[in-house]
Amino acid sequence: MSLTSDRNTQYKHANAIPVAVAAGVKIFAGAIVCANATGFATPGATATTLTYLGRAEELVDNTGAADGARTILVRRSEAFKWANSTLDPVTQAEFGKTVYIVDDETVAKTSGTGTRSPAGRVVGIDTDGVWIE
Structure with missing residues (x-):
């Protein structure tokens, strides 16, 4: 139903969000964090089912636990x-274009013939890395 009057829409800051961690994974502080196909946090990897979330703010070891047993703070x-x-x-040449996840710290120019998930857009390139937004 469309609004017919003002609405007090709730909001929250989403710069750093807690995300439930996938079973059997360890995510290191500073790593690329993705959501897997079921929505749980997992480290970046070469896969087509991942959604880039941002950077891990902490180390979380969920290797011996079930999906969602732990959460990780992800900076976005x-x-x-x-x-x-x-x-x-x-x-x-990729400035402003989408690049792709290789692992939990590396991005690449292409999807690797359809084997990598997108990481985000390039906003800077230095000799020691690529800035992704």
Whole structure:
């Protein structure tokens, strides 16, 4: 139903959000964090079913526990500098374009012929990494 008067819409800051962690994973502080196909946090990896979330603010070890037994704080809405793939490097030509997740600290230029999930858009390239928003 459409509004017919003002609405006091609730909000919360989403710069850093707690996310339930997938079973059997360990996520290191500073790592790329993704949501897996069922919505649980997992470290970045070469896979097509991941959704980029941001950077892990802490170490969380959920290796011996079930889905959601632990949560991790994920920093979002910022640009983070990730390692640049040596085999499929991001170059200035990708500025503003989407790049892809290789592992929990590395991004690449291409989807690896359909094997990688998108990480985000390039907003800077340094000799030691790629800034992704």
